[in-house]
Amino acid sequence: MATxxxxxxxxxxxxxxxxxLRHLDERLTAQGHEVIQLDVRSVPAQALLGADFGHPAISEAAGLFARADGVVVGTPVYKASYSGVLKALLDLLPQYALTGKTVLPLATGGSTAHVLAIDYALRPVLSSMGAAHVVQGWFTLDRDITAHEDGTITVAPSAAEALDHVVDQFSAALAARPAVGPVAAAPTPPALAAAG
Known part of the structure; x- marks a missing residue:
């Protein structure tokens, strides 16, 4: 299937x-996709905060984005926006690192007051990076996620149903994407990227 x-x-x-995210990775794997995990917190702080474009960890992260057919981006919402560590990484990736890719944005937060963070903060950045298709995202309230000591979680039934739906839509969008060769290095014009 897809990476x-x-x-x-x-x-x-x-x-x-x-x-x-790791819970949803299992659903994508069960659907036949190869899932590669990237925890931004594992990227050295000096590379992120020092904007070290040449750092091996930044190059490795850029390589993972280049290899992927689709990208799931999950973030907690702080101050009505996505996390600073995610912003730091996205800023260090090539301008059009998401060209030709299908992207699923997900967010978690303590209040429905933050529900628009996906559409007004995260989605525009993903589109500006050339994403071919940013599918419908989902905001999950912290109270709907129960963490267990063994590292697993239980998601409240209504939230679980919605999450399954957006993950399945993402998977279907990956399956429907046109078969193309390697993506050209030429940037997508901003008007086209915004329309995706």
Whole structure:
């Protein structure tokens, strides 16, 4: 099927966001996709904060994005926006790192007041990076995710149903994408990227 890069933008290994992504990775794997995990918190802080474009960890992350057919981007919402560590990584990737890719944005937060963070903060950035298709994302309330000591989670039934739906839509979009060769290095014009 497709190669999916699952990016956790949480600064905490034990966060609900991180655990939710890993839970959804299992669904994508069961659907036949190869899932590669990238936890932004594992990228050295000096590379992110120092904007070290040449750092091996940044080059490796860029390579993972280039290899993927689709990208799942998960983030906690802080101050009505996605996490700073995720922003730092996205800023260091090539301008059109998402060209030709199908992208699923996901967010978690403590209040429905943050539900628009996907559409007003994250989606425009993903589109500006050339994503071919940013599918419908989903915001999950922290209270709908119960973390267990063994690292697993339980998702409240209504949230689980919605998450399954958006993941399945993402998977279907990956299956429907046109078969193309390697993506050319030429940037997508901003008007076309925004329309995707």
């Amino acid at each position: 999916v890069l699952s990016v956790s933008g949480s600064p905490s290994a034990s966060s609900r966001t991180n655990r939710l």
